[in-house]
Amino acid sequence: MRKTEYDFWPGNYISFPSSIKLFNDEETGWAIWQSPVISVTPESSMKVEVHSKQENILTKWSLVRVDGFDGEKWRWVEGMRLPLGSTGWVPRNFTFSVPSDIRAIKVGLSCTHAVNGVPAIAWFDDLGVYQDGVLIYANDFTAPLLRLAMSVAGPLTVGAGAIIVSEGLRPAS
Numbered sequence: 001m002r003k004t005e006y007d008f009w010p011g012n013y014i015s016f017p018s019s020i021k022l023f024n025d026e027e028t029g030w031a032i033w034q035s036p037v038i039s040v041t042p043e044s045s046m047k048v049e050v051h052s053k054q055e056n057i058l059t060k061w062s063l064v065r066v067d068g069f070d071g072e073k074w075r076w077v078e079g080m081r082l083p084l085g086s087t088g089w090v091p092r093n094f095t096f097s098v099p100s101d102i103r104a105i106k107v108g109l110s111c112t113h114a115v116n117g118v119p120a121i122a123w124f125d126d127l128g129v130y131q132d133g134v135l136i137y138a139n140d141f142t143a144p145l146l147r148l149a150m151s152v153a154g155p156l157t158v159g160a161g162a163i164i165v166s167e168g169l170r171p172a173s
């Protein structure tokens with residue numbers, strides 16, 4: 001099963017209370033999360049930053065990727081691979097220039113597939129997208145239902161858990 005879920009665990013976070021967790025125990029395909037469409041200005045300077053944590057990334061293709069819309073179709077613009085192996089939380093970022101024909105982007109977070117039955121897991125938190133130094137999109141991956149619950153009960157009553165966003169996602173074509 002491939003699944004994408006909000007993950008929260010008080011001993012295991014960057015900024016309370018949650019991150020996005022991508023889990024994949026299938027031998028092909030990716031678990032993915034994709035941002036909403038973000039409007040951008042052609043030829044502006046972009047920076048994408050995110051914190052990531054991973055377990056058993058055993059093949060090369062866990063990515064933070066940017067796709068852009070050129071008026072007819074979405075296409076690859078830029079990306080950053082995660083390293084192989086397992087890590088704690090690490091801040092990562094990359095920069096690029098918006099191509100002259102691109103006016104909107106989506107940021108995708110992906111987790112590669114299992115190898116020899118060992119599931120691949122990647123967590124992401126604190127995604128930020130900057131255009132010419134100005135923050136234009138941010139996501140701290142607090143699940144909407146959790147945010148609602150916290151507004152009623154307060155953050156200290158929240159324990160560990162997960163809220164599933166989706167299961168069995170295919171990579172974007």
Ligand SMILES: [Ca+2]
Pocket residue numbers: 014015016017018019125126140141142
């Ligand atoms: Ca968070």
